[in-house]
Structures are given as structure tokens and as C-alpha cells.
Amino acid sequence: QIQLVQSGPELKKPGESVKISCKASGYTFTDYAMHWVKQAPGKGLKWMGWINTYTGKPTYADDFKGRFVFSLEASASTANLQISNLKNEDTATYFCARECTFGYFDYWGQGVMVTVSS
Amino acid sequence: IQMTQSPSLLSASVGDRVTLSCKAGQNINNYLAWYQQKLGEAPKLLIYNANSLQTGIPSRFSGSGSGTDYTLTISSLQPEDVATYFCQQYNSWTTFGAGTKLELK
Numbered sequence: 043q044i045q046l047v048q049s050g051p052e053l054k055k056p057g058e059s060v061k062i063s064c065k066a067s068g069y070t071f072t073d074y075a076m077h078w079v080k081q082a083p084g085k086g087l088k089w090m091g092w093i094n095t096y097t098g099k100p101t102y103a104d105d106f107k108g109r110f111v112f113s114l115e116a117s118a119s120t121a122n123l124q125i126s127n128l129k130n131e132d133t134a135t136y137f138c139a140r141e142c143t144f145g146y147f148d149y150w151g152q153g154v155m156v157t158v159s160s
Numbered sequence: 161i162q163m164t165q166s167p168s169l170l171s172a173s174v175g176d177r178v179t180l181s182c183k184a185g186q187n188i189n190n191y192l193a194w195y196q197q198k199l200g201e202a203p204k205l206l207i208y209n210a211n212s213l214q215t216g217i218p219s220r221f222s223g224s225g226s227g228t229d230y231t232l233t234i235s236s237l238q239p240e241d242v243a244t245y246f247c248q249q250y251n252s253w254t255t256f257g258a259g260t261k262l263e264l265k
Binding site for chain 1: 191193195201202203204205208209214246248250253254255256257258259
């Protein structure tokens with residue numbers, strides 16, 4: 043069955059970096075784009091961007107240009123999100139989500155809670 | 161494209177017919193999905209392309225609408241439907257609505 047399994051919760055200090063992984067199984071990884079979505083505590087869903095899992099090309103939403111990097115370990119069917127120079131406002135749950143052909147997200151990872159606190 | 165959901169909070173009783181609204185800032189050509197998110201869980205796809213039911217989703221859920229105005233309907237509310245519901249447009253990049261929290265009266 044199709045699964046997206048993300049790495050565990052993270053506790054970081056401001057200015058540090060974090061790398062979150064999303065391991066896909068049950069389908070051909072390079073056939074579907076992978077998206078990243080942020081959800082701050084008690085808030086809604088905010089689209090961060092996506093990565094073409096065939097070419098490795100990332101595309102970032104305007105609010106996520108600069109400190110955010112999407113990458114792949116295609117041989118391991120894994121997508122990664124790295125956030126550098128962490129700020130308090132980066133405290134959130136980060137989801138990976140598989141894009142179905144038309145643009146909606148049919149499978150989601152379980153989410154990774156990142157807490158940034160001094 | 162801005163997506164506006166209403167109401168932000170909805171209280172209803174078991175068995176009620178429930179209607180949630182999502183309005184887009186411009187025509188999104190039916191490129192609209194609905195997700196259900198229960199507390200502490202990832203969102204789950206319910207409806208795509210405005211009115212197509214995702215495999216495995218109960219038939220009490222349905223979607224309708226066109227242009228800028230879309231609706232998610234639950235024909236007979238069940239206790240397990242307590243959740244927050246988000247709409248998403250994917251006509252131009254993608255954006256989510258702020259959500260409707262559905263609770264039992």
C-alpha cells in the first residue's frame with residue numbers, strides 16, 4: 043500500500059538548521075511530484091512548494107524562498123526538507139504530500155512537528 | 161488565488177445535513193479539492209475536481225459547485241465526521257482555505 047513516512051519530531055534553537063525526511067513506498071517514486079505543506083499550531087495549511095521527483099527541480103512558494111531547500115534521495119525514494127537559520131515562527135508541523143496527476147494531494151505523510159525555542 | 165471558507169465554526173447534530181462553503185477569488189474551473197483533518201492527524205482527501213469522491217470515502221460526502229463557489233455536503237452527520245475541513249484550489253499553483261471546524265451540538 044502507498045505510504046509516506048516522515049521522520050520524527052525536532053526541537054531546535056533559533057539559528058540552527060533542521061532536515062526532515064519523507065520516505066515513500068508502494069509506488070514508483072519518480073512518477074509523482076512531492077509537495078510540502080506547513081501548519082502552524084492551531085492554524086490552517088500553507089503550501090510551501092514542490093519538487094519534481096524525476097528531475098529534482100524544486101519550486102518554492104514566495105514565502106519560502108531563501109531558507110528552505112527541497113531535495114531528493116531518489117535511490118531511497120525519499121524527499122527532504124531542510125530549513126536553515128530557524129526562527130520562532132518556523133514552529134509548525136510540516137507535511138509532505140504526493141500530488142496526483144491533476145494537482146490535488148492524494149497521500150500525505152503523518153507530519154513532523156518542529157519546535158523552535160531558546 | 162484567495163480561498164474563503166464559511167462558516168469558520170459549525171455546530172450540528174448527528175443525522176443533520178451539513179453544508180460547508182468555499183469561495184475562490186476567481187474562476188478556478190472546478191480544480192477544487194476538499195480535505196478532512198482530524199485532531200493530530202494528516203489531512204485526508206475527500207473530494208477532487210469539485211465533485212469526484214475519492215476511493216474509500218463514504219458516500220454521505222459530496223461536492224458541488226462551479227466557477228468561484230463550491231460546497232461540501234455531508235448528507236447525514238456521523239460522530240466520526242467531527243474534524244476541520246479545508247478546501248484547496250489547484251487551478252493556479254495551489255492555495256488552501258482557512259478551514260471550517262465541524263463540531264457536534
